[in-house]
């Protein structure tokens with residue numbers, strides 16, 4: 609019998625898990641720690657308003673106050689609306705990995721048009737993205753979607769730098785999304801480069817990778833990163849209805865499902881690596897009282913098979929024959945530990961990143977996850 613947390617649905621198979629004497633897991637405690645650090649209600653609202661005031665002051669004489677990452681998803685669409693509500697002049701930034709769903713594109717445009725917000729897009733070179741994606745599949749690691757995450761981070765930084773903006777807003781919300789255990793999802797620029805050098809067929813020269821030097825450079829430019837959704841009440845179902853009513857925004861059927869490559873990544877994670885992101889999301893919602901533990905345990909029992917239509921598209925675009933694809937599925941599972949990463953460097957720089965977190969130059973979750 610595998611031990612399961614008495615509060616959330618994480619069990620002993622989750623990497624880095626430990627249980628206290630009451631059978632509550634360390635991830636629940638981390639969640640509570642973040643809750644204490646980012647209270648909502650009047651206190652949270654007050655803090656967020658103060659942040660907005662400072663951003664407005666710093667934005668005087670500039671075209672924009674802050675950069676906001678958008679994907680067409682629920683959280684980032686709401687974040688754009690929220691930044692306008694706070695009286696800010698956001699520049700929306702989108703990294704297009706060329707796998708957007710039609711709904712995602714429509715969502716981005718309907719929200720931005722109505723709110724009169726400019727859009728800065730970095731469109732990835734198709735062939736290069738496919739080469740990188742194929743490399744990660746052959747590396748046989750779970751972080752196949754890390755490419756999009758890292759490229760989005762770099763794109764946000766470079767858009768901010770280009771327009772002399774000192775603030776980046778990110779739509780992450782630990783209360784509804786949770787935080788992925790490190791052993792399930794690790795990414796950094798060196799990891800991507802190392803895997804591509806080993807398995808890539810073409811040169812990587814247009815992918816916006818986040819090198820250590822670039823990362824440090826932006827920190828020294830004092831570009832601050834905030835996660836405004838941490839400070840407010842965020843009942844996800846109500847938010848969706850609000851967006852639909854206000855903007856004609858459309859729901860795409862699941863968390864992060866606005867991107868077709870991400871759907872494929874989730875399928876691979878679940879079916880090849882046994883990593884089911886429903887555990888992360890549901891556990892967060894349970895800790896927040898937005899979902900019952902019973903409902904969550906019942907729902908995760910339902911298997912989600914590969915989306916065949918998307919698998920066919922992936923094989924075609926990545927030029928993988930049926931045999932090659934099967935060979936990839938059968939490869940022994942590897943992890944970030946099998947490749948070179950910045951992790952040992954991040955760990956050595958723990959005091960430095962603590963300082964960066966205290967100055968709002970890196971998110972707390974980065975400090976917790978990457979420097980331990």
Ligand SMILES: [Zn+2]
Nearest residue numbers: 613616633636
């Ligand atoms: Zn737990």
